Amino acid sequence: MIKIVKRDQPSRAIFFFTPVLAIILTLVAGGLIFFILGFKPFEALKFFFIVPIADKYGFSELLLKATPLCLIAIGLSFCFKSNNWNIGAEGQLTFGAIVSGGVALLFYEQEGFYILPTVILAGAIGGMLYASIPAILKTYFNTNEILVSLMLVYVSKLILDYLVVGPWSNPEGFNFPETRQFSDSAKLPLLFEGLRIHAGIFLALAAVVISWFVFYKTYLGFQMKVSGFSLKTAKYAGYKGKKMIILVFLISGACAGLAGVGEITGPIGQLHREISPDYGFTAIIVAFLGRLHPVGIIFASLVVAITYLGAETAQIFMQIPKYTGQVFQGMILFFLLASDYLLFFKIKFIGLKK
Amino acid sequence: MNTNLKISNVTKIYPGCVANDNISLEFNSGKIYALLGENGAGKSTLVKILSGVIIPDEGKIYLNENNLKLNSPLDAKKNDIGMVFQHFNLFETLSVFENLIIDSDEQRESVREKIDAIMKKYNFSVDLDIPVLNLSAGQKQKVEIIRCLIRSPKVLIMDEPTSVLTEQETSELFLSLKKFSDEGILIIYITHKLKEVMQLCDEVAVMRRGKLVSVSEIKNENIESLANKMVGQNLKTIKKKKAKTSSDQLIKITNLNFTSEDPFETNLMDINFSVNRGECLGIAGISGNGQSELFQVLSGEIISEKNSIEFNNNYIGDLSPQERREYLMAFSPEDRLEQAAIPQMKIFENVALNNFKSSNFFNNGLINENKIKEHSKKIISDFNVNTDNIELKSQFLSGGNLQKLIIGRELITSPDLLICFNPTWGLDVGAINYIHETLIKINEQNKSIILISTDTDELLKLSDKISVIHKGKLSKIMNSEEVTSEKLGILMGGAN
Ligand SMILES: Nc1ncnc2c1ncn2[C@@H]1O[C@H](COP(=O)(O)OP(=O)(O)OP(=O)(O)O)[C@@H](O)[C@H]1O
Ligand SMILES: [Mg+2]
Numbered sequence: 031m032i033k034i035v036k037r038d039q040p041s042r043a044i045f046f047f048t049p050v051l052a053i054i055l056t057l058v059a060g061g062l063i064f065f066i067l068g069f070k071p072f073e074a075l076k077f078f079f080i081v082p083i084a085d086k087y088g089f090s091e092l093l094l095k096a097t098p099l100c101l102i103a104i105g106l107s108f109c110f111k112s113n114n115w116n117i118g119a120e121g122q123l124t125f126g127a128i129v130s131g132g133v134a135l136l137f138y139e140q141e142g143f144y145i146l147p148t149v150i151l152a153g154a155i156g157g158m159l160y161a162s163i164p165a166i167l168k169t170y171f172n173t174n175e176i177l178v179s180l181m182l183v184y185v186s187k188l189i190l191d192y193l194v195v196g197p198w199s200n201p202e203g204f205n206f207p208e209t210r211q212f213s214d215s216a217k218l219p220l221l222f223e224g225l226r227i228h229a230g231i232f233l234a235l236a237a238v239v240i241s242w243f244v245f246y247k248t249y250l251g252f253q254m255k256v257s258g259f260s261l262k263t264a265k266y267a268g269y270k271g272k273k274m275i276i277l278v279f280l281i282s283g284a285c286a287g288l289a290g291v292g293e294i295t296g297p298i299g300q301l302h303r304e305i306s307p308d309y310g311f312t313a314i315i316v317a318f319l320g321r322l323h324p325v326g327i328i329f330a331s332l333v334v335a336i337t338y339l340g341a342e343t344a345q346i347f348m349q350i351p352k353y354t355g356q357v358f359q360g361m362i363l364f365f366l367l368a369s370d371y372l373l374f375f376k377i378k379f380i381g382l383k384k
Numbered sequence: 385m386n387t388n389l390k391i392s393n394v395t396k397i398y399p400g401c402v403a404n405d406n407i408s409l410e411f412n413s414g415k416i417y418a419l420l421g422e423n424g425a426g427k428s429t430l431v432k433i434l435s436g437v438i439i440p441d442e443g444k445i446y447l448n449e450n451n452l453k454l455n456s457p458l459d460a461k462k463n464d465i466g467m468v469f470q471h472f473n474l475f476e477t478l479s480v481f482e483n484l485i486i487d488s489d490e491q492r493e494s495v496r497e498k499i500d501a502i503m504k505k506y507n508f509s510v511d512l513d514i515p516v517l518n519l520s521a522g523q524k525q526k527v528e529i530i531r532c533l534i535r536s537p538k539v540l541i542m543d544e545p546t547s548v549l550t551e552q553e554t555s556e557l558f559l560s561l562k563k564f565s566d567e568g569i570l571i572i573y574i575t576h577k578l579k580e581v582m583q584l585c586d587e588v589a590v591m592r593r594g595k596l597v598s599v600s601e602i603k604n605e606n607i608e609s610l611a612n613k614m615v616g617q618n619l620k621t622i623k624k625k626k627a628k629t630s631s632d633q634l635i636k637i638t639n640l641n642f643t644s645e646d647p648f649e650t651n652l653m654d655i656n657f658s659v660n661r662g663e664c665l666g667i668a669g670i671s672g673n674g675q676s677e678l679f680q681v682l683s684g685e686i687i688s689e690k691n692s693i694e695f696n697n698n699y700i701g702d703l704s705p706q707e708r709r710e711y712l713m714a715f716s717p718e719d720r721l722e723q724a725a726i727p728q729m730k731i732f733e734n735v736a737l738n739n740f741k742s743s744n745f746f747n748n749g750l751i752n753e754n755k756i757k758e759h760s761k762k763i764i765s766d767f768n769v770n771t772d773n774i775e776l777k778s779q780f781l782s783g784g785n786l787q788k789l790i791i792g793r794e795l796i797t798s799p800d801l802l803i804c805f806n807p808t809w810g811l812d813v814g815a816i817n818y819i820h821e822t823l824i825k826i827n828e829q830n831k832s833i834i835l836i837s838t839d840t841d842e843l844l845k846l847s848d849k850i851s852v853i854h855k856g857k858l859s860k861i862m863n864s865e866e867v868t869s870e871k872l873g874i875l876m877g878g879a880n
Pocket of ligand 2: 427
């Protein structure tokens with residue numbers, strides 16, 4: 031007989047085991063879905079998860095997709111760890127891209143070492159500005175940050191649409207909804223000839239290291255943790271609780287904004303409608319799959335990035351719609367939440383005990 | 385109908401501690417049972433097992449000879465076992481009424497009638513339509529009690545229900561409990577107040593370190609014998625030597641007002657007092673009369689006018705708690721789970737919440753974990769917190785031990801002024817004695833205390849001067865020799 035028993039204290043090992051379990055379950059369920067759709071499950075999974083990263087180009091593409099996911103998820107972990115539910119990273123990414131894109135366009139056909147840093151900074155500031163809206167509304171007007179940050183995503187996308195169709199559209203662009211190409215000085219340098227992987231990856235790695243340090247080693251990280259658990263306690267301790275909430279939103283907005291900069295000054299090179307395949311939303315899954323831990327997030331961003339690539343190869347080789355990628359992302363989150371049950375309960379097989 | 389509840393050989397082991405060690409007990413309706421024991425003796429664990437919150441490692445529970453399977457609180461409710469927990473289990477942002485109907489599937493209107501009837505019958509008055517966060521601790525406790533009563537339980541368990549009630553409220557509660565008992569409800573009552581046990585209960589079971597050490601009838605016991613059974617040794621009675629009053633003024637509050645934007649908070653009106661070095665000023669009052677606001681104004685959680693608070697010749701009314709700590713003030717708030725500590729964090733992390741001047745817990749913005757841990761170990765040993773694992777999450781400390789940790793954290797900094805609010809709430813007699821001794825020692829070292837408390841005995845024992853707060857106003861300040869508990873009772877009721 032199987033019995034479910036409450037755990038006295040969630041164990042640390044299970045805390046990092048359940049994400050792995052979730053991935054395994056996702057693979058099993060994915061295979062099953064392929065089977066039902068009439069594909070050979072193992073072959074389909076191979077096309078989805080192995081073929082795309084089997085060569086050097088594929089692997090560099092993996093890193094390319096993992097970069098924004100990792101960067102955003104790191105930012106989000108600041109919010110989520112302190113109980114602030116910022117789910118509008120996609121909007122902060124978009125707005126960061128708009129601001130930095132605007133600055134890049136100002137430097138159209140100009141050269142200079144100062145251009146790229148300015149563009150990057152602009153993106154971070156744009157993301158921060160956009161994230162400050164839900165933060166300020168939350169702290170001073172008690173609004174729900176989940177709703178506000180989510181709704182602002184659509185606002186930012188509409189602003190972007192307006193700009194690339196209207197005032198910022200390329201005058202020589204035959205009315206395509208896109209801006210001019212940025213000058214080379216406004217683009218992130220490529221790391222290898224012939225591959226699209228760019229210097230943005232260093233931004234992500236820096237974010238990983240800095241976040242680890244801030245969270246576990248600094249007074250600021252400690253204050254954020256306390257403020258996240260209880261504003262009342264933060265106030266009693268004498269921390270500026272509200273400031274802290276705003277700060278985590280700003281950090282998270284800056285990271286999302288930087289991810290936006292990475293996209294438009296990296297592989298894209300201009301502003302257009304589709305600058306992000308929902309990286310901002312997918313990064314929420316990455317953050318949780320990585321247990322809000324910087325190192326965990328690196329692994330999680332790689333795993334989730336595969337689903338983007340796999341969807342493309344599977345579409346090319348097997349005519350499976352590329353939206354299967356999102357199905358896989360959904361399944362990962364689903365199984366992660368489900369297996370989190372094991373954090374608090376354990377399963378005992380009573381029949382086995384004599 | 386008679387109810388018979390039997391606990392048979394119940395054992396619950398936690399890593400590093402046996403909370404319940406092979407306990408067997410039997411209860412019958414018509415009597416009120418007391419469950420006594422030091423902090424961490426395992427009382428809450430035992431009654432949580434009865435209410436399905438904790439599943440025992442071994443042992444069985446029988447209700448009227450039926451072996452109960454209590455795997456969840458719901459199972460307990462289905463078997464007519466109701467419990468009022470030691471710590472509040474209410475949704476702060478929901479209204480009182482919403483909290484009361486949250487687990488009920490009856491019609492809203494009929495529940496409301498039922499609640500009204502209960503409140504009338506037992507003389508409770510709580511506004512049903514305001515959010516719980518605006519209630520005083522005493523009122524929250526009442527909501528918890530009403531929530532049990534709605535289900536007309538056969539067994540009613542109360543884990544320290546009176547810690548936050550005033551004497552008046554307590555005696556009202558006792559009348560109700562006696563009524564329940566006459567109506568056939570079996571009552572199990574946990575408390576640290578031995579006076580209450582003598583007054584209310586028929587039989588008493590005493591636990592020590594997880595074991596049941598005695599079961600006896602109240603008529604064969606007295607306060608001293610019970611205290612000795614609990615602690616396992618004789619308790620010394622402590623008394624404060626009234627010191628010669630110094631005239632060296634430490635803190636002075638002048639024309640302090642606080643007007644809240646929240647209509648359910650109490651406004652403070654024209655507060656004036658001063659405390660000299662080596663003195664303890666007691667502030668009595670029924671909970672909900674502005675004590676919490678006064679505490680916050682004094683601690684700096686609520687900022688006031690700069691000149692309204694003068695501390696050691698500095699005007700500090702506009703400083704934050706952190707900045708006030710720099711002037712050697714320390715604060716011990718009433719609510720240990722929601723304010724003074726963070727249950728989900730480890731013990732040593734909670735110690736770091738009081739980042740006082742010379743602590744060096746954080747150097748140049750970096751955490752100095754060794755320093756914090758070293759300091760935590762000292763608090764744990766100096767203040768008899770019954771664990772040696774500073775990495776333990778503080779939610780696993782028993783209520784009393786968490787309180788010792790907090791008081792310890794504040795006192796170990798040797799502040800010039802300690803402001804504390806119900807510092808011995810929920811502590812066992814031994815721990816109370818210890819805290820009281822410590823507070824007296826502070827005064828002897830020429831340091832001062834502002835003691836806001838709803839426990840009149842405590843105030844009379846420790847204070848040099850006493851004032852009463854009523855509806856946000858302080859009474860005139862009296863020398864404690866000229867005050868009796870009757871006089872305080874009258875002032876607390878609002879008379880002049
Ligand atoms: N989940 C847990 N993990 C480890 N130890 C625990 C856990 N829960 C309780 N304990 C320990 O079990 C012991 C009994 O705790 P319990 O809460 O039953 O004490 P209590 O008698 O109610 O004390 P108090 O009067 O302070 O409320 C304590 O030493 C406590 O630290
Ligand atoms: Mg208890």
